[in-house]
Amino acid sequence: MKTIVIIGGSSGIGRAVVEQLLEGDNFVLNYSKNATSKGILDQKVVNIDFDVTTEQPLPQLPDEVNGLVYCPGSIQLLPFKRIQSDVFVKDFELNVGGFIRTLQQLLPAISKVENSSVVTFSSVAVQRGMNFHSVVAASKGALEALTRSLAAEFAPKIRFNCVAPSLTDTPLAERLLNTDQKKQTSADRHPLKSIGTPSDIASMVNFLLSDKSRWITGQVLHIDGGLSTL
Numbered sequence: 413m414k415t416i417v418i419i420g421g422s423s424g425i426g427r428a429v430v431e432q433l434l435e436g437d438n439f440v441l442n443y444s445k446n447a448t449s450k451g452i453l454d455q456k457v458v459n460i461d462f463d464v465t466t467e468q469p470l471p472q473l474p475d476e477v478n479g480l481v482y483c484p485g486s487i488q489l490l491p492f493k494r495i496q497s498d499v500f501v502k503d504f505e506l507n508v509g510g511f512i513r514t515l516q517q518l519l520p521a522i523s524k525v526e527n528s529s530v531v532t533f534s535s536v537a538v539q540r541g542m543n544f545h546s547v548v549a550a551s552k553g554a555l556e557a558l559t560r561s562l563a564a565e566f567a568p569k570i571r572f573n574c575v576a577p578s579l580t581d582t583p584l585a586e587r588l589l590n591t592d593q594k595k596q597t598s599a600d601r602h603p604l605k606s607i608g609t610p611s612d613i614a615s616m617v618n619f620l621l622s623d624k625s626r627w628i629t630g631q632v633l634h635i636d637g638g639l640s641t642l
């Protein structure tokens with residue numbers, strides 16, 4: 413049985429990752445802001461309330477960890493002229509600072525296991541320049557670079573990869589998808605003419621956690637209906 417730590421497994425893509433993990437031989441620790449009220453109730457899941465923007469230590473740390481998935485992120489779409497600089501700092505803190513603190517605490521447990529795997533989340537807005545995406549692009553670009561750098565530093569012991577979705581139907585994207593018209597317009601922008609589902613993205617995350625991806629590290633996987641490149 414593998415032990416997987418997921419930060420943000422109560423909602424959206426993270427929740428779909430947990431659902432897929434429960435189909436296999438996995439034990440999951442879900443640390444989210446509202447994990448005990450929103451997390452999946454199952455004998456193989458422990459839900460722990462935790463806010464990654466605090467300096468508090470992660471409670472109930474396991475001794476050995478096979479995989480870590482870091483989900484917290486934001487979608488703040490604003491014209492650059494209207495953004496106060498502290499918005500960039502707060503977004504970086506959630507996307508990058510929280511991941512760094514989480515990983516530093518879990519490294520001893522992750523290092524004990526062969527072929528362990530860490531997965532972070534970027535966005536299509538890093539590979540492709542988009543209007544009003546400067547906040548998310550800055551944070552996620554840093555997270556992509558950090559993930560690649562860690563992959564080099566911790567090879568061959570720990571694999572690090574980053575998944576970069578385009579618009580996916582989750583609570584985070586609710587404001588962009590809350591009418592049929594918005595959904596259709598967003599779907600039409602993608603070469604594959606649909607937006608993503610949490611399960612589309614979770615399938616890649618679970619592949620990256622599994623031994624089937626044992627020769628993959630330092631990559632950014634674009635799961636985006638073709639939007640980043642076509």
Ligand SMILES: NC(=O)c1ccc[n+]([C@@H]2O[C@H](COP(=O)([O-])OP(=O)(O)OC[C@H]3O[C@@H](n4cnc5c(N)ncnc54)[C@H](OP(=O)(O)O)[C@@H]3O)[C@@H](O)[C@H]2O)c1
Nearest residue numbers: 420422423424425444445446463464485533579580582584
């Ligand atoms: N959805 C998209 O269109 C899209 C597109 C590109 C990239 N992404 C990226 O994909 C990742 C997952 O997105 P999603 O759409 O699944 O988001 P989501 O539905 O908002 O889920 C995020 C999860 O992270 C947890 N979380 C948020 N802030 C936290 C904090 N400070 N401390 C601890 N946990 C926290 C939430 O906890 P609670 O549920 O307990 O509140 C939730 O479980 C994000 O990094 C996002 O930037 C998403």
